[in-house]
Amino acid sequence: MEDVGQAAASSTRARSDGPDPIQVVDLFAGAGGLSMGFELAGFDVVAAYDWWAPAVDCYRANFKHPIHEWDLQNIEMTLEHMAAYEPQLIIGGPPCQDFSSAGKRREGNNASLTEAFAEIAIGCNPAAIIMENVPRAKSSWAWQGAKELFYGAGYSSVEVVLDASYYGAPQVRKRVFCVAMKDSRVGLFLDSIESVKSSEQLSVADYMDSELDFTDYYRHPRNYSRRAVYSIFEPSATIRGVNRPVPPSYPGHPLDTAPAHTVKPLTTYQRGRIQTFPKDWLWPENSSKAKTEQLIGNAVPVELAHSVASGIKEVL
Helix, strand or coil: CCCHHHHHHHHCCCCCCCCCCCEEEEECCCCCHHHHHHHHCCCEEEEEEECCHHHHHHHHHHCCCCEEECCCCCHHHHHHHHHHHCCCEEEECCCCCCCCCCCCCCCCHHHHHHHHHHHHHHHCCCCEEEEEECHHHHHCHHHHHHHHHHHHCCCEEEEEEEEHHHCCCCECCEEEEEEEECCHHHHHHHHHHHHCCCCCCCCHHHHHHHHCCCCEEECCCCCCCCCCEEECCCCECCCCCCCCCCCCCCCCCCCCCCCHHHCCECCHHHHHHHCCCCCCCCCCCCCCHHHHHHHHHHCCCHHHHHHHHHHHHHHC
């Protein structure tokens, strides 16, 4: 067993005069997009948990507070381990492959982790809980079961689907966020998040500017009935967990912005930037390129997380 008390103490930052920042624990933290967004908004992320080694390695390389390589299906042991952190806010995105439109669209073992997230979160009795996933998750039994657990523990909740391209990230990426609080003010989150929404979508060129020396790029489609070549002067399509070169068999699409044979796919670094990770973000060197691409594709865009964090901070 790790010395979590020592880890909790070492994660506490020096604080200025005034109220202490709200302490946050990130469950199923992945590459750290949610955590980074909440830190940018002034929250004190004191710890994170994830089971996948590449995610743990990536997170550990980029944050000062601890991440624990941990099986979150063991709810009782997890609550015992987390007690020393005394989190006031629990955030997280349980694995979404079973809900994703890119997956097999059936609920399985990963879906049960959504309810595990809810049980752990309410077991910590925080002031607020934020759970995120792909929009398809809203209609799943696991998502609804998690909301029922929140309600049974005295939490009221609201949910909203947000498109990252209106919240500081240059890609059309929709995520659903459920915000739960033991306070009727939870409804104010919807007004708060709407107030920071941009009137226009952010393009890749707007965000990356001088980092790019091309105008069009290839993004592998799920099938050839969809376009695959995009311009930097529009938001990127959703960054997925795969990144493939242009196949010789690609027939082209009427909506492609350039001939496919004249362009290349985005690099791993560029895909991370479109997910709005900082320029100096450290991606794991000891993992395969495929795993790193999956890490990036699974992540919550940092700036989308920043917007959500700013919204809940205003309510809290």
